[in-house]
Amino acid sequence: MAGDRLFAPHGANSGAGGMMAVGRLGRQRGVGMLAGLLWLAGCGQAQYPATPVLRMGLAQPVLDLDPRRGGDAASARVARLLYSRLIDLDATYQPRPAAADWQQLDTLHYRLTLRQPVPRFGDGSRLVAADVVATYRAVLDPAAASPLRAELGPLASVHATADGQIDFTLSQPDALFPGRLTLGILPARCAGSVSATPPCHYDGSGPFALETLTADRVRLRRRSDDLGLEFQVVPDPTVRVLKLLRGELDLLQNDLPPELLRELGRRPGVQVVRAAGSSYHYLGFNLADPVTGDLRVRQAVAHAIDREALVRYLLAGAAVPAGSVLPPGHYAAARLLPYEYDPALARRLLAEAGLNSPRLVYKTSTDPVRIRIATALQAQLAAAGIRVQVQSHEWGSFFGDVRAGRFQLYSLAWVGIRQPDALRHIFHSGSLPPGGANRGRFANPAVDALLDAAARTSGERQAALYRQAQITVHEALPYVPLWYEDNVYVARAGVRGYMLRPDGAYDALEFTEPPHARDSD
Template sequence: MVFLAVRRARGTAAGMMAVRRGGRQRAARALAGLSVACLLGGCAPQQPSGPVLRVGLAQPVLDVDPRQAADAASARLGRLLYSRLVELDADYRPRPAAADWQQLDPLRWRFTLRTPRPRFGDGTPLSAADVVATYRAVLGEDGTLSPLRAELGALRTVRAVNDGHIDFILDRPDALFPARLTLGIVRARCAGPPVAGERPCHYDGSGPFALQRLSGSTVRLRRRHDGLAVVFEVVPDPTVRVLKLLRGELDLLQNDLPPELLTYLERQSAVRLLRGPGNSYHYLGFNLSDPLAGDLRLRRAVAHGIDRAALIRHLLGGAARPAGSVLPPGHYAAAALPAHRHDPALARRLLAEAGLDRPRLTYKTSTDPVRVRIATAIQGQLAQVGIRLRVQSQEWGSFFGDVRAGEFQLYSLAWVGVTQPDVLRHLFHSASLPPAGANRGRFVSRRVDALLDAAAAAGPARQVALYRQVQRRVHARLPYVPLWYEDNVAVVRAGVRGYALRPDGAWDALEFTDPPDATNTH
């Protein structure tokens, strides 16, 4: 574990401005050093052999198996490697991808594989056996514990009718069931233990890309339709990522860049910025089994002690919108929930009522500099109401492992790619405690459980009303403090063609993106 020593900000606005000025100064020094190096001839782009599209990442890909991918980078990469039965439109409604469907009775849905079928790396077409093996693995029928089990809702089992038809059997009606089947499909042989001498299963998907190399800091893909190499390189420090982009060592960056670097990049003719609204939900999570964090009065004090507007303005350059619920803006089931207002006096009163005199909490975050700066600013804001935070930053794998294991009092993370309202069950039902789901804060409410159970069996109109009730109750009980939805920002080298942003931050557009030195056309 790595502990970050930080200087406590003196005053909310002044503290954040000091943090921001320090970031600008560090970025300016680093970029000035780059300019000197360029004058000495050290900035000539390194030319690879053959066209390569190079993408810089802030965090590593932890697991390319779509049945186990629980972090954003892994889920986004999986979309490039594996085909899916169902896709979602911009309004979060399901549409056919690799399969069509029909409901045979309240508890049985039949999916029919479309033609032509996606093909795996050896040319074998995707089959019903592959679909069955993939979903049975997530259900745990092969002994696997998947963190995605709760996302399948009422699914009880999966059966192959023949090579092209699959029946999904539920244990209760679920009107939204097709929208849950967006999981990448792996080969049937991958459901069992690895076979000695065989190529690892994650090198054999049926998506638009094939995996060529996977290491701790580098992932190399080959685009199937033209052979273009796409390389993802993990570069945790945002200034170093920008330097690599300007040197020509990277072609594309997306998100995880501080405002001062974006301001600098906007003035550079060698790159261009793409901006768009995002649905990544950023929040603070509490461990409700902890004696301090489990006290609702303390959680309310934290919520009212944070000035979201100031954080968005000073640390995010205004590129975010205050959040009230995990469901993204414009979602058909989202409740209209305002962000908890900044009220330092109320925060102090809540602490006094709880008999808490300058309580101390440990706040865990990753080593990403943007997240550390946000944590430092929140530390300064909460110090003004009498809450002492110790900021503990950890390498991503250790940090995320602690969160999944419940080894925290307070942490910050984001949910990306949220599409269906049943995510509320995955996050807040008592049956979704890890490893069965993502109720990492150990939130337990009989009333919320009952509402979620009722929603699972209700028709679409009734479901919306029930899910909105769940959001209001969760908002009041505060297992999460909602922060904001961050906008998406991509920076690409001049000459990069075809890349487009998605609200969920997915990298799907890489299927049609070319680097400046590519010779192929579409």
């Protein structure tokens, strides 16, 4: 979650037209060169594998498929294909049965019953209550320091009461609890030790089985028909597209610059499909830092960013300016007024803070799209008197720095946020890493009180508390909201059955057919 094009924000005064003209000239030359490369790639013979396989290109590596630890978006999306879940969430963010049905015995007790037929693990054994208990207890164990612990809310204990029955006991009432039971289930023989080594803790009972996992390639096998599914890590977007056109990849999703998508949309034999997305892109601050810990500095940064220009010129309009972590249309999302683009106000705020042209370090990944965004933000902030040094690191190092708090500024995206208490996981002072995702060390008693109160109630009162928490967070500004980016996939003409989800999940791969399957009809 991120080359370059000269960028000038709309609304700039003298020189803006000239800068945009130069930018257009650079884009025209770049697109011309790109078109030539794509034409040459298209001249090659399409490459089909000897055995049935669907190949998808990824911009980022898959770092950890262990469902007890969670992690980056690429890992989470692939992991969903490997493991069964007790409960899932539907398109309206409401819980629905997956591998189990549930009933509420009283305010503190829930009983889950595994549905028939129960899924089977890779060794043929059935998923049983002991597997569920071992997986959830591993996350509850303080010694494991799982970052997913906070997502289980007030869950206190888990016990198997009968074959296929599991009781969950809470420390306090929690109206959202069924929707928390989305953890991928491991076999008990693997779940008990977080230090278990592969392939044990990658043995799931989902629609796919893991065959190989390396730094640049993940190979799965679809259980229903033995189709191979291969994820290839190709950080450079142009190289990913060239591989698709040469038949070395079949499917790409997101992380492609607008000029590539426009060029691909004009090519025969290539599908380009867009849909609204819920991934929330933001600029994060380290509040423990003496400079970015000053609210006036954070406000100056927010007023120095022209989000509409970024969406228009950098993303070709394929995004919607964001206000909150909760996605558009969520029942608990607050309507928030954006920070107005006002470089003059940004300068006044810096003067009030006693800072003259402060220097900030902004960390991002080596993904070219993210570097382009960082460069555009660097230019906008410079116009308001804020000097920014952009540091790009390979994904593992970058994400490790973010989790460890080694940053002043960084940009990332939250994907798949559905439950409103994700706000607690991200912004509560008790959710510092590794037990939570409050990476900027944000501590606000008013926000804590609102999130604590929301956890003790339900219905519209709960939704109202979450909305007020979002308003207070927005005023305290640990994040500058940027946008919700559209999802897009690019596929070769023979790919059938793939569908985009708002959260960007790859679930539709369970039913997707590779190009050669159509050719043999």
